[in-house]
Amino acid sequence: xxxxxxxxxLARAAQQASRLLATLSSAKKNELLLAMAIALEDGSKQLxxxxxxxxxxxxxxxxxxxxxxxxxxxxxxIREMAxxxxxxAALPDPVGEITGMWxxxxxxQVGRQRIPLGVIGIIxxxxxxxxxxxxxxxxxxxxxxxxxxxxxxxxxxxxxxAILQQVLKDLELPQAALQVVTTSxxxxxxxxxxxxxxxxLIIPRGGEGLIRFVAENSKIPVIKHYKxxxxxxxxxxxxxxxxxxxxLNAKVQRPGVCNAMxxxxxxxxxxxxxxxxxxxxxxxxxVELRGCVAAQKIIPGLLTATEEDWQAEYLDLILAIRxxxxxxxxxxxxxxxxxxxxxxxxxxxxxxxxxxxxEINSSVVMVNASSRFSDGHQLGLGAExxxxxxxxxxxxxxxxxxxxxxxxxxxxxxxxxx
Amino acid sequence: xxxxxxxxxLARAAQQASRLLATLSSAKKNELLLAMAIALEDGSKQLxxxxxxxxxxxxxxxxxxxxxxxxxxxxxxIREMAxxxxxxAALPDPVGEITGMWxxxxxxQVGRQRIPLGVIGIIxxxxxxxxxxxxxxxxxxxxxxxxxxxxxxxxxxxxxxAILQQVLKDLELPQAALQVVTTSxxxxxxxxxxxxxxxxLIIPRGGEGLIRFVAENSKIPVIKHYKxxxxxxxxxxxxxxxxxxxxLNAKVQRPGVCNAMxxxxxxxxxxxxxxxxxxxxxxxxxVELRGCVAAQKIIPGLLTATEEDWQAEYLDLILAIRxxxxxxxxxxxxxxxxxxxxxxxxxxxxxxxxxxxxEINSSVVMVNASSRFSDGHQLGLGAExxxxxxxxxxxxxxxxxxxxxxxxxxxxxxxxxx
Numbered sequence: 001x002x003x004x005x006x007x008x009x010l011a012r013a014a015q016q017a018s019r020l021l022a023t024l025s026s027a028k029k030n031e032l033l034l035a036m037a038i039a040l041e042d043g044s045k046q047l048x049x050x051x052x053x054x055x056x057x058x059x060x061x062x063x064x065x066x067x068x069x070x071x072x073x074x075x076x077x078i079r080e081m082a083x084x085x086x087x088x089a090a091l092p093d094p095v096g097e098i099t100g101m102w103x104x105x106x107x108x109q110v111g112r113q114r115i116p117l118g119v120i121g122i123i124x125x126x127x128x129x130x131x132x133x134x135x136x137x138x139x140x141x142x143x144x145x146x147x148x149x150x151x152x153x154x155x156x157x158x159x160x161x162a163i164l165q166q167v168l169k170d171l172e173l174p175q176a177a178l179q180v181v182t183t184s185x186x187x188x189x190x191x192x193x194x195x196x197x198x199x200x201l202i203i204p205r206g207g208e209g210l211i212r213f214v215a216e217n218s219k220i221p222v223i224k225h226y227k228x229x230x231x232x233x234x235x236x237x238x239x240x241x242x243x244x245x246x247x248l249n250a251k252v253q254r255p256g257v258c259n260a261m262x263x264x265x266x267x268x269x270x271x272x273x274x275x276x277x278x279x280x281x282x283x284x285x286x287v288e289l290r291g292c293v294a295a296q297k298i299i300p301g302l303l304t305a306t307e308e309d310w311q312a313e314y315l316d317l318i319l320a321i322r323x324x325x326x327x328x329x330x331x332x333x334x335x336x337x338x339x340x341x342x343x344x345x346x347x348x349x350x351x352x353x354x355x356x357x358x359e360i361n362s363s364v365v366m367v368n369a370s371s372r373f374s375d376g377h378q379l380g381l382g383a384e385x386x387x388x389x390x391x392x393x394x395x396x397x398x399x400x401x402x403x404x405x406x407x408x409x410x411x412x413x414x415x416x417x418x
Numbered sequence: 419x420x421x422x423x424x425x426x427x428l429a430r431a432a433q434q435a436s437r438l439l440a441t442l443s444s445a446k447k448n449e450l451l452l453a454m455a456i457a458l459e460d461g462s463k464q465l466x467x468x469x470x471x472x473x474x475x476x477x478x479x480x481x482x483x484x485x486x487x488x489x490x491x492x493x494x495x496i497r498e499m500a501x502x503x504x505x506x507a508a509l510p511d512p513v514g515e516i517t518g519m520w521x522x523x524x525x526x527q528v529g530r531q532r533i534p535l536g537v538i539g540i541i542x543x544x545x546x547x548x549x550x551x552x553x554x555x556x557x558x559x560x561x562x563x564x565x566x567x568x569x570x571x572x573x574x575x576x577x578x579x580a581i582l583q584q585v586l587k588d589l590e591l592p593q594a595a596l597q598v599v600t601t602s603x604x605x606x607x608x609x610x611x612x613x614x615x616x617x618x619l620i621i622p623r624g625g626e627g628l629i630r631f632v633a634e635n636s637k638i639p640v641i642k643h644y645k646x647x648x649x650x651x652x653x654x655x656x657x658x659x660x661x662x663x664x665x666l667n668a669k670v671q672r673p674g675v676c677n678a679m680x681x682x683x684x685x686x687x688x689x690x691x692x693x694x695x696x697x698x699x700x701x702x703x704x705v706e707l708r709g710c711v712a713a714q715k716i717i718p719g720l721l722t723a724t725e726e727d728w729q730a731e732y733l734d735l736i737l738a739i740r741x742x743x744x745x746x747x748x749x750x751x752x753x754x755x756x757x758x759x760x761x762x763x764x765x766x767x768x769x770x771x772x773x774x775x776x777e778i779n780s781s782v783v784m785v786n787a788s789s790r791f792s793d794g795h796q797l798g799l800g801a802e803x804x805x806x807x808x809x810x811x812x813x814x815x816x817x818x819x820x821x822x823x824x825x826x827x828x829x830x831x832x833x834x835x836x
Contacts, residue, residue: 019753023777096776102798108787110797115779117809200809221639221810242832249834335437357827358514359441361533369526369830378835379528379826380520391535391618391823392639393811405809408797409775412787414660416667417796 003183007191011146011198013176014119018144021177022116026093028171029140033089035167037082040132043163044078050159051128058152070126071153081132081160084383088136091382094401095142098409109411114404116142118200121192123148123214125206128156134203135164135178137385141403146199148181148189150206158182193218201403203386223394225387227313228258228341230371233330233356235347236269242368243346244278249370250344252285256315258387259342259374263310263320265330271323272298287317294323310337327352331359338362340389342374363389363396421601425609429564429616431594432537436562439595440534444511446589447558451507453585455500458550461581462496468577469546476570488544489571499550499578502801506554509800512819513560516827527829532822534560536618539610541566541632543624546574552621553582553596555803559821564617566599566607568624576600611636619821621804641812643805645731646676646759648789651748651774653765654687660786661764662696667788668762670703674733676805677760677792681728681738683748689741690716705735712741728755745770749777756780758807760792781807781814 001009040047051073058068094114101111120143122134131147138145149157161180168175181188193202196219203223204214215222232250234243250261266274275298282289290305302321309320310333324330334343342364345356353367364374374397376384381399388394394402419427458465469491476486512532519529538561540552549565556563567575579598586593599606611620614637621641622632633640650668652661668679684692693716700707708723720739727738728751742748752761760782763774771785782792792815794802799817806812812820 019779022779104796104798108791113775118779216637219634221808239832245832245834253835357531361437361440361536361825364826364828366828367830368832369828370834372835373526373828373830373833374826378522379828380522390639395823396826405813407779408782408792408814410782410784410787410791410797412785412791414657414663414786415791416663416788417671417790 003185003187004191004194006183007181007188008195008198010176010179010181011119011192011195013174014144014146014179015198017174017176018116018118020174021139021144022095022142024142026095029093029142030089032167032171032173033085033136033140035171036132036136036164037085037089039163039167040078040082040085040160043159044075047073047078047156047159047163048075050155053155054153063152067126067152071128071156073128073156077129081129084129084133085136088140088383088400091140091400093140094404099406106415107413108415111409112406113409114401115407117403117405119144119146119198120403121146121148121199121202121220123189123202123204123206123210125150125210126153128153128160130205131157131160131180132164134205134385137383137400138403139177141400143403144177146179146181146192148192151184154182154184189214190217193220196220205386221393223386223388223398224390225258226389227339228260228389229262229311229313229337229339230259230342230344230374231263231265231334231338232261232344232346232371233265233324233327233334234267234270234274235327235345235349235352236267237349237352238270238274238346239348240270240274240277243274244281246344246346246368246370247278248281248285250372251282251287251319252317253370253372255317258313259371260315261319261344261371262312262314263322263337265333266321266323267327267330268294268323268325271295275299275321275323282319285317287319289319289321291321292323295321313339327355334360334362341387342366342371344369344371363387421603421605422609422612424601425599425606426613426616428594428597428599429537429610429613431592432562432564432597433616435592435594436534436536438592439557439562440513440536440560442560444513447511447560448507450585450589450591451503451554451558453589454550454554454582455503455507457581457585458496458500458503458578461577462493465491465496465574465577465581466493468573471573472571481570485544485570489546489574491546491574495547499547502547502551503554506558506801506818509558509818511558512822517824524833525831526833529827530824531827532819533825535821535823537562537564537616538821539564539566539617539620539638541607541620541622541624541628543568543628544571546571546578548623549575549578549598550582552803555801555818556821557595559818561821562595564597564599564610566610569602572600572602607632608635611638614638623804639811641804641806641816642808643676644807645757646678646807647680647729647731647755647757648677648760648762648792649681649683649752649756650679650762650764650789651683651742651745651752652685652688652692653745653763653767653770654685655767655770656688656692656764657766658688658692658695661692662699664762664764664786664788665696666699666703668790669700669705669737670735671788671790673735676731677789678733679737679762679789680730680732681740681755683751684739684741685745685748686712686741686743689713693717693739693741700737703735705737707737707739709739710741713739731757745773752778752780759805760784760789762787762789781805
């Protein structure tokens with residue numbers, strides 16, 4: 001069978017399964033996820049053996065050590081995957097929720113009710129734990145899921161998929177509810193991305209290259225997350241002790257993730273006091289600092305920040321610093337260089353805090369808190385399937401609810417239109 | 419200037435304007451819409467004169483009479499456009515609404531707040547009234563709008579655009595908030611559809627050809643509405659008098675629109691009684707009927723419905739009729755041939771009504787009411803910018819709220835992540 005036809009058969013089976021999934025009770029879906037958690041733990045040895053095949057090949061191919069680490073399934077990571085499924089099972093089910101109902105003058109009642117999206121395709125890179133995590137979120141929200149991981153994790157993903165599919169079979173649910181695409185044919189993704197009549201949403205998870213490839217080749221709606229160039233603006237009326245703690249946390253607590261701060265904006269009225277303080281503590285934490293001309297005047301010898309620095313998502317212990325003349329200039333900087341991810345103001349000025357919340361339209365806008373909270377778990381969504389930095393459907397961290405849509409329901413007693 | 423560059427300049431100006439629009443008070447936006455309504459009425463003569471140029475060319479080109487009618491701006495239609503703007507001004511403003519706020523264990527408060535999408539592109543065909551209608555909805559929801567109408571309405575659209583832009587100027591608002599693209603260059607649309615960094619959403623309004631062209635050529639998210647193949651299922655436990663009224667209304671009250679019924683499904687247990695009754699009243703209303711074999715046994719001489727009929731969006735006084743053995747068969751028919759638009763069940767069986775509402779995942783699902791209510795005004799959204807039959811972002815009729823997205827807002831007092 002040609003790869004295009006193979007993907008179509010698979011997507012049609014997923015669509016068929018999605019109709020049943022949409023009608024499952026929460027209890028049944030939770031039973032499924034909990035059984036999957038046990039099956040992963042019981043299959044730990046087998047998973048490690050299959051994972052070892054991927055690791056062997058990775059080492060043969062001289063894969064970077066950080067990549068090999070991401071690829072590795074230890075007993076602890078397998079327990080974490082199982083734990084993730086148990087957490088999702090414990091979350092409230094969004095499906096069926098009626099988000100509003102109203103009576104029209106002619107007596108019909110109109111409501112909006114959450115339903116699953118249908119079939120979700122996840123295209124991801126090396127981490128095999130995504131297979132179980134994404135499957136749990138999609139199934140809990142009543143969606144069928146098609147998973148396409150990277151070729152470097154093919155044995156691991158196939159083994160996880162087989163274990164999870166066996167659980168579907170044991171519970172007499174369609175195995176097509178969860179399918180792992182493990183063909184070595186590199187056209188599989190391109191073919192999947194054409195199936196707009198069968199697949200309702202594509203979520204790419206990985207580097208910018210993968211996301212751009214998927215976005216540019218997909219006929220199916222894609223939820224994109226390119227990068228996180230997060231700003232913290234320390235206002236003239238900030239509590240500088242608080243500002244220091246927030247900035248330090250935002251930069252160094254975990255620099256390699258998208259919600260870490262990349263650029264620090266400081267109001268000129270507090271720069272003379274705050275800049276030496278934050279420079280000292282950042283340098284103590286091993287952060288390389290690059291500043292604007294005004295910052296260099298206060299801290300002689302500070303490296304120069306160029307246009308590229310204002311655009312950079314370092315994902316590393318590097319920070320760009322700019323001194324601004326006003327809140328307006330900070331806002332303009334964020335509008336020019338921001339990525340619509342997360343922006344923070346540190347201030348004790350009530351009016352300015354309200355302006356910042358109102359005027360900055362990034363997906364997450366914070367007052368007096370670390371940008372590191374910009375995450376589905378931290379914000380209270382319970383779990384996270386991804387982060388959207390484009391505005392359609394979802395904006396910001398996405399939880400279970402973001403894997404649903406709403407239909408209108410109408411209850412009449414014979415009304416017709418005049 | 420090359421057309422690509424021209425569109426980029428225009429889209430950048432729209433994006434710049436959108437930042438201001440996002441912060442306008444509801445009062446200011448309402449003032450704008452009401453002033454636009456007056457300006458359209460005041461410019462009625464001028465609009466008709468410009469419209470006459472389009473009509474002259476249309477007649478020269480032997481445009482079909484129905485199309486010429488759509489293109490025509492009468493004094494009454496201009497008053498209706500103005501009235502539409504006044505209605506939108508009277509609607510509640512979705513922007514700024516906080517749809518939920520919760521406290522996390524560490525004391526941060528997390529909320530979700532509605533914000534405009536940013537810049538919306540509307541690509542439409544002949545009706546010039548879309549120019550004012552769409553502009554009103556986009557501006558009220560704080561979005562900048564780029565309007566590209568059909569070449570056949572170019573003089574009319576340009577005149578409407580000029581009047582509305584003058585109002586923006588008079589109120590000292592950026593004219594780039596509303597731009598009508600009136601170049602004769604046919605590549606303008608294709609170029610606009612590439613500008614994913616400037617334009618947030620594209621809404622095509624017109625025939626299936628236009629919508630497919632836009633969907634296939636756009637890098638920007640598109641809200642699609644291909645067609646409405648709406649079903650009414652008359653159950654064995656239906657009140658047949660009610661069923662007749664609902665079916666008749668759904669088919670004949672306005673057959674040329676997407677929420678008209680196209681296929682009637684009848685349970686076999688009531689077919690012998692109901693079919694002759696509905697055939698008689700449909701024929702009295704001039705409806706051409708096409709039935710399955712079982713229907714032909716009850717009504718000798720009934721035309722044969724083929725596979726094509728089950729897929730057809732007639733938009734005309736034609737109806738396909740199928741007798742089904744069970745609710746399950748009706749559901750299967752809808753899943754196979756439906757367009758996810760609107761489906762209706764007529765029944766007095768409580769359990770079955772609940773199953774239908776739960777199991778049929780079209781964008782609008784009704785019990786005992788005419789499918790003709792599937793419309794933003796009728797469902798109580800106040801106005802309608804379009805209907806989405808794909809599930810991302812919006813599903814079904816779209817009102818002002820659907821032109822917004824939600825950002826997260828976080829209020830802290832110095833929290834950092836541990």
